[in-house]
Amino acid sequence: MSICILVIEDEPGIADFLLRGLTEEGYVVSHAADGNHARLRLQIETWDLIILDWWLPGEDGLQLLKRFRQRDRSTPVLFLTARDGVSERVKGLDSGADDxxxxxxxxxxxxxxVRSLLRRQGQADSIHLEYAKIRIDLTQQRATREGAPIDLTAKELSLLSMFLRNPEQVLSRTRIYKSVWDENFDGLSNTLEVHIKDLRRKLEKYGPRVIHTRRGQGYVLELQRVDE
Structure with missing residues (x-):
């Protein structure tokens, strides 16, 4: 079952960042850009988690939260705001925010x-990525192949996650660097090659090679061998 998250955020850059990032993690994400639209969506739709900004056009986040809690005491709400004073945090939590x-x-x-709040609700167990019996549990951040656990570093896990989200698609070095390291590929570093080598070694303990090199193009996750 898909986990449905409502992001209530009026800043387009932050909203787009959250929607893209959470969608890539396997969640079903919707967006409301102002308090009035958010109030309507909260009234007529059911959500597994709400990410709520404080400052909003129309009804602000604090008022939305108080109104929402009058009829829904269980759906987790994560307040996301620039207001970082102790009194603001206390006010947000006392008004019904879970985090x-x-x-x-x-x-x-x-x-x-997000994972912590969903675990409290018992909603997070089904979030995973899988291809060719390679699986990542996004809640526990654990990888397996053929059911056997694979001990991966944080970067290796991020790298494998990217491949699992894009199976049978050639991923350029530039795209991988930008996604996994948040850096532009300079053409000189061998960081990616070292991580690919280590990831292959760990995966191939339990099955044939599935991460292949496409010369001049990048890397691809697929079952059949391609030109290396």
Missing amino acids: YLTKPFSFEELLAR
Whole structure:
């Protein structure tokens, strides 16, 4: 079953960042850009998690939260705001928020908080990526192949996640660097090659090679061998 998240955020850049990132993690994500639209969606739709900004056009996040909690006491709400004073955090939590994250924030921390809130609701067990009996449990951040656990570093896990989200698609070195390292590929570093080599070695303990090199293009995750 898919996990449905409503992001209530009026800043387009932040909203787009959250929608893309959470969708890539396997969640079904919707967006409301102002308090009035958000109030309507909260009234007529059911959500597994809500990410809520404080400052919004129309009804602000605090008022939305108070109104929402009058009829829904269980759906987890993560407050996401630039208001970082102790009194604001207390006010947000006392109004019904389950967690509070201040801007600017790292996506990794937000994702960890999302997983934690979903675990409390018993909603996170089904979130996973899988191809050719290689599986990543996104909640536990654990990888397996043929059911056997694979001990991966954080970067190896991110790299494998990217391949599993894009099976049988050639991924350029530039795209991988930007996604996994958040850097532009300079053409000189061998960081990616070293990580690919280590990831292959760990995966191939339990089956044939599935990460292949496409000369001049990049890498691809697929069952059949391609030109290397």
